[in-house]
Amino acid sequence: MVYLTRKCEFSASHYYHNPEFTEEDNRRIFGKCANLNGHGHNYTLEVTVKGSVDPKTGFVVDLKQLKDILDREVMDALDHRHLNKEVPEFAHQIPTTENLAIAIWKRLESHLKIAMLHRVRLYELPDLFVDFYGEP
Amino acid sequence: MKAHLTRRYIFSASHRLHRDDLSEAENLDVYGKCNNPHGHGHNYALEVTVSGQVDPRTGMVCNLVDLDSTVQQKILARFDHMNLNLSPEFAAQVPTTENLSVAIFDILKQNFSAAHLEKVRLEETGKNSFEYCGN
Numbered sequence: 349m350v351y352l353t354r355k356c357e358f359s360a361s362h363y364y365h366n367p368e369f370t371e372e373d374n375r376r377i378f379g380k381c382a383n384l385n386g387h388g389h390n391y392t393l394e395v396t397v398k399g400s401v402d403p404k405t406g407f408v409v410d411l412k413q414l415k416d417i418l419d420r421e422v423m424d425a426l427d428h429r430h431l432n433k434e435v436p437e438f439a440h441q442i443p444t445t446e447n448l449a450i451a452i453w454k455r456l457e458s459h460l461k462i463a464m465l466h467r468v469r470l471y472e473l474p475d476l477f478v479d480f481y482g483e484p
Numbered sequence: 485m486k487a488h489l490t491r492r493y494i495f496s497a498s499h500r501l502h503r504d505d506l507s508e509a510e511n512l513d514v515y516g517k518c519n520n521p522h523g524h525g526h527n528y529a530l531e532v533t534v535s536g537q538v539d540p541r542t543g544m545v546c547n548l549v550d551l552d553s554t555v556q557q558k559i560l561a562r563f564d565h566m567n568l569n570l571s572p573e574f575a576a577q578v579p580t581t582e583n584l585s586v587a588i589f590d591i592l593k594q595n596f597s598a599a600h601l602e603k604v605r606l607e608e609t610g611k612n613s614f615e616y617c618g619n
């Protein structure tokens with residue numbers, strides 16, 4: 349088994365707000381992230397796939413195919429978008445980095461026929477990242 | 485859904501790797517330049533990984549403010565800009581980064597319960613890093 353990781357970067361805006369909470373609770377729990385005017389991040393995404401090395405090509409996965417899926421399912425959908433307003437997963441879910449990593453996993457999993465998804469690592473900041481391994 | 489969250493912190497500290505029960509020559513042999521009697525220092529980068537179910541109401545594994553506050557009070561206040569050899573944790577053991585990783589993990593395990601502590605990763609320099617998962 350060999351693991352291959354592809355990195356890409358996207359920028360998006362968001363805010364954290366749960367309409368079931370009072371305004372006071374939203375501010376207490378989410379702090380500055382509760383500002384309804386939103387704010388943004390440069391996200392760095394690392395997608396790791398795993399598989400056996402194909403003896404004919406020497407590849408775990410055709411990187412071109414992986415890049416095309418990442419461009420279509422992640423970059424086109426998320427880059428320079430407002431996560432709360434433009435990404436369907438966050439119509440009723442808070443776009444935290446945890447939920448965004450899970451959403452990216454689900455977007456990739458259903459399209460990734462060429463190798464097995466191992467991990468989605470999403471950096472919100474250089475000193476803050478989330479790993480999701482598809483665990484329930 | 486279970487997710488892992490990692491937060492990175494920086495602190496600076498000095499240390500000297502030395503054992504009183506070894507001779508001067510043996511200390512030099514085992515610890516090399518790290519045995520310099522006057523000590524030396526590092527900028528340590530600490531990565532703390534916690535895991536748990538993502539709370540559907542908040543979208544979070546745990547509130548980052550709580551993790552930051554625990555690490556600030558229990559780790560950074562204790563070790564940042566300190567001489568590790570004088571810290572109670574190293575009264576009876578050598579402050580290698582291996583031992584420091586274990587000490588940090590144990591302190592966090594006792595003081596942070598908002599999510600499961602998965603791992604402590606400690607970079608001593610850009611080239612050396614150590615990981616401890618509690619066993």
